Amino acid sequence: MQVHWTALELEEQWFLAEGERQALLPGKSQGQRLAIAALLKFYQIAGRFPENLREVPEVALHYLHPLLELDAQVEPGSVYHLPSRTYERHRAEIRRFLSIRKADNSDQERAKQWLIHDVITGEQTDSELNAALMEWFRGQNLELISPKAQHQLIKSACHDFEKQFFQGIAEALSPSSKQAVDHLLRPLDEEVDGQATRFQVLSSDPGKPSLKTVFKEIEKLEAIERLALPGDLFSPIPIKVLHAYRLRAGTESITELRKHPETVRYVLVTAFCYERRAEIIDGLADLLIQLVHKIGVRVEKQVVRE
Numbered sequence: 001m002q003v004h005w006t007a008l009e010l011e012e013q014w015f016l017a018e019g020e021r022q023a024l025l026p027g028k029s030q031g032q033r034l035a036i037a038a039l040l041k042f043y044q045i046a047g048r049f050p051e052n053l054r055e056v057p058e059v060a061l062h063y064l065h066p067l068l069e070l071d072a073q074v075e076p077g078s079v080y081h082l083p084s085r086t087y088e089r090h091r092a093e094i095r096r097f098l099s100i101r102k103a104d105n106s107d108q109e110r111a112k113q114w115l116i117h118d119v120i121t122g123e124q125t126d127s128e129l130n131a132a133l134m135e136w137f138r139g140q141n142l143e144l145i146s147p148k149a150q151h152q153l154i155k156s157a158c159h160d161f162e163k164q165f166f167q168g169i170a171e172a173l174s175p176s177s178k179q180a181v182d183h184l185l186r187p188l189d190e191e192v193d194g195q196a197t198r199f200q201v202l203s204s205d206p207g208k209p210s211l212k213t214v215f216k217e218i219e220k221l222e223a224i225e226r227l228a229l230p231g232d233l234f235s236p237i238p239i240k241v242l243h244a245y246r247l248r249a250g251t252e253s254i255t256e257l258r259k260h261p262e263t264v265r266y267v268l269v270t271a272f273c274y275e276r277r278a279e280i281i282d283g284l285a286d287l288l289i290q291l292v293h294k295i296g297v298r299v300e301k302q303v304v305r306e
Helices: 007-013 018-024 030-046 058-067 076-081 084-098 105-119 126-139 147-172 175-184 198-203 211-225 239-251 254-259 262-305
Strands: none
Touching (some): 007 058, 018 084, 030 076, 030 084, 058 076, 105 126, 105 147, 126 147, 147 262, 175 198, 198 254, 198 262, 211 262, 239 262, 254 262
């Protein structure tokens, strides 16, 4: 909230309406009037109360001072030293005026479940999730929790969303598909240490155009087909998120992939294979085009020689 305010922004956002004056200011000392006005306006702009009054911009206090017709001896900065008991009392008065209440643990759990089931897809930024959470609290007539509590709630919701997603993918795979995934992470020759795994072979580039290369790419495609992945396996998540899982699988070592819990391992490997399948098919088409072109060039040269 520590920003530079233009005169227009101060007038539009920090102006105290007549109804607000009549409801909150009567019977208050001049210093309390400034403090309660500052708290009210801060809440209406930020959607929450400041963690401490020093979050309130000093320029806004100087704007409110003449607006409230306060005496010159009342320093705008005096609200920064408001006793905690007075601060809490003012917050309670503002809650009653705005018809809101403090959020309890059950409210935060409801907010978390709403994020998991209705908001989070895995591609939102923290700022987007924060904005959504703020709107939810406003819609429920609840006081927004502190920034630290928001961060913890969103982090927990994202963790549970991913955990549920991983579990859902694992449950969608047949036992034979799971065995095929684990088979990909084993060495080509299990009796020889240091051998490349089948998964690493899938990651390799096709190499120079040749009939041998075509057969190797077909073998990769067949290895992925043996996983028998459902066509709609990753339909609930955006392509961007699927690609992130695929990249993660491609950058981790085989040892790291094996160490993951089964649900995580199945998601990472199947996400990789899901995208890799399309790449191999496209690569095969390119290889065949190059081979046909190569054959055509050879035939042309042969004709010229003859």
